């Protein structure tokens with residue numbers, strides 16, 4: 001499509017008031033067709049709905065509308081077959097298609113643009129396209145949630161250390177940890193579903209900014225395109241891009257969740273943790289170190305999160321000081337959204353593919369969970385059970401931990417005598433209380449890590465996923 005010749009005045013769609021050609025560099029700078037042709041099918045759908053409505057309103061004759069629609073269908077077939085010729089000098093997807101229509105059906109093609117502008121057209125295309133993509137992402141999120149639930153079932157019973165400050169805190173069921181991600185991705189899905197309410201509104205017929213003098217029916221074109229309703233204010237309809245910002249914000253949050261997951265997979269598969277091993281299919285080797293298996297996929301997901309945040313920031317910045325209504329700055333709205341969608345979709349797919357193939361080293365994670373005083377809170381709780389106020393119990397256990405550190409032991413390694421030398425209250429039943437399984441299952445509060453609670457979480461998640469199908 002490269003073209004370094006100036007655009008001839010007569011080949012432009014808006015040439016009437018101009019006497020000179022457009023500078024070649026300006027043409028290349030101004031054109032958006034390389035980016036917005038991704039919305040070609042939505043552009044055609046919008047035009048077909050518009051022509052249908054114009055005929056119903058008596059603004060076009062039925063015969064005219066039929067010819068226009070047949071011409072558009074012809075163009076659609078060429079685009080789908082990959083033989084449509086996109087021209088840079090025609091600037092964007094809208095004018096490429098309109099010019100092709102006129103070339104195919106003659107001057108009648110020029111009637112299609114009655115009662116609309118590229119300003120309502122581009123907002124319509126973008127919303128339709130983003131709706132389609134959002135629905136795909138919603139499906140990918142639902143799929144990932146299902147993967148977390150089935151992995152949680154597969155690994156039920158595996159115990160791992162839970163961390164705060166990346167210091168061992170309390171033991172968790174591995175499944176409980178997986179289900180925390182299920183919750184995050186459920187909210188991500190909900191966020192996108194909710195955004196559809198605001199996305200699925202039709203700008204078509206808003207015209208350049210002020211509406212039109214033709215007796216159009218905006219409800220009808222909205223309905224033909226599957227929108228819930230027409231936008232209520234024509235100026236807002238062509239000025240606003242908050243639907244794209246909302247998408248980018250939701251995508252950023254979802255990438256942040258994927259990035260945290262990736263980070264944990266990277267940590268857990270390191271030699272120091274060794275809780276899991278990642279599948280060969282989703283790791284790569286080193287060209288120099290023969291022993292290496294690197295978590296590149298997880299690292300790249302973590303890394304690509306940055307660009308999605310960047311796109312959100314970029315569009316917020318593009319929009320921040322724009323006066324109403326359309327400004328050419330707004331042509332910058334699509335690339336970042338397109339890249340964010342590509343990035344989020346592939347990251348969701350790869351995460352869904354990789355997770356079920358992870359091997360869990362239950363021994364090693366259980367061993368790690370049983371160390372570093374992850375049962376210290378439980379010893380304090382035990383003492384509370386024997387009548388000690390929690391603050392005092394906390395202090396006593398702190399002293400026992402200091403003693404253990406000096407001896408290089410864990411709490412459960414102490415003898416009853418050693419414990420009683422610090423506090424007489426402690427009895428032989430303490431060893432049962434300090435066992436990992438006891439510690440995990442003690443946390444049977446709603447949403448806690450006890451096996452019973454985790455089972456309930458799995459059941460609830462399965463019901464939610466079934467309801468969706």
Ligand code: ARG
Pocket residue numbers: 032036091092093118119122326328330331332
């Ligand atoms: N290519 C333009 C965009 O993406 C379409 C709208 C142009 N409207 C205008 N009045 N120049 O924003």
